[in-house]
């Protein structure tokens with residue numbers, strides 16, 4: 001992989017113009033946004049690396065698919081196309097469309113969780129954990145320790161530590177664990193994959209204890225790419241085959257189709273069990289829409305069905321991850337502290353290392369994201385203490401060991417020159433990092449606070 005060229009397997013047919021801003025414009029914009037990059041107007045952003053969610057570029061085929069939308073209230077043709085595609089590529093027999101990933105998480109959590117349950121997972125994700133908690137469960141992190149260490153080079157930092165999982169089982173018993181929730185390419189760990197071996201062991205563990213195996217498959221194709229590159233016995237398998245094999249090991253899945261599958265909106269909850277499907281149909285009509293469209297338009301389901309087929313092509317995923325690796329290596333080689341190994345969807349700056357003069361209570365990653373925007377117009381996102389929120393019982397801040405800024409690369413959107421500009425901006429910030437000040441809350445929302453919080457600078 002290191003020696004091969006990651007050039008894009010597509011060419012550009014249409015472009016979207018972006019505004020260049022001055023530093024004075026950006027200082028004003030970030031003040032108005034309360035030092036929170038989520039509150040910036042997109043028009044004021046030059047290179048938008050806030051997220052890879054819903055911001056990918058659709059192909060000409062996907063756009064053509066939009067014109068084939070069957071907007072019938074019930075039984076849209078596009079639903080059946082999507083359902084068949086999910087089964088063909090992801091193995092799951094049943095599927096209800098949802099408006100996006102968290103819609104699927106809501107339905108899943110409401111069906112499977114009872115008050116007082118525990119849900120183990122390979123590191124939390126913000127919306128996933130919140131839905132589990134709202135349904136009455138406690139999330140328990142069972143990821144390996146290496147995942148919490150930004151410098152560890154472990155090739156599969158998304159793996160589950162069975163000692164942690166068994167300790168939970170011994171403590172609460174299988175009756176209190178309705179399912180395990182396993183993400184492929186763990187977002188909060190830095191886009192780190194789980195190995196096929198670990199997934200196979202989890203399947204056995206679930207069978208042994210009669211516990212359901214749920215898969216957060218938001219970035220499954222990127223995970224499959226890493227398995228192909230790093231795990232013995234997978235070199236000659238295609239990403240498509242590996243994706244299918246991963247899904248086939250699990251019982252159900254939530255999908256935010258806005259990532260891997262390259263649509264602007266959409267997702268689904270998929271499963272193999274018919275009774276579970278019936279329950280999902282019952283709830284999807286309450287929270288999303290009829291079971292043949294969930295929260296999606298017919299045309300969006302068509303674009304998604306096509307996006308799924310494109311997302312598992314080896315040349316696509318090689319270029320996609322290749323671009324992320326390119327940016328990451330450029331930063332690492334220049335001495336910028338980042339999470340290693342470089343992830344599948346983003347490069348994560350280690351804000352704790354970069355800004356050792358700012359204590360975690362003063363939000364170093366949040367401050368770094370704001371400073372990067374002012375420096376360059378590049379928008380990134382905090383993934384540290386602000387994102388981690390407060391403990392649902394004690395009300396104390398969770399204090400994650402990873403205090404990161406995420407430079408997330410949208411799929412098929414930016415060029416290598418944009419990556420170079422981004423790297424130059426981070427390097428210039430490195431040179432002036434002593435001047436970056438910490439922040440304090442001006443407004444702290446109760447739930448998912450990172451989205452809408454406002455901060456003021458400490459002097």
Ligand code: F0G
Nearest residue numbers: 051053100101102125127187216218256
């Ligand atoms: N699971 C994972 C692993 C995610 O990364 C996300 C979204 C979701 C679930 C929820 O899906 O946004 O469609 O409701 N992650 C986005 C991000 C928001 O920027 O990482 P959603």
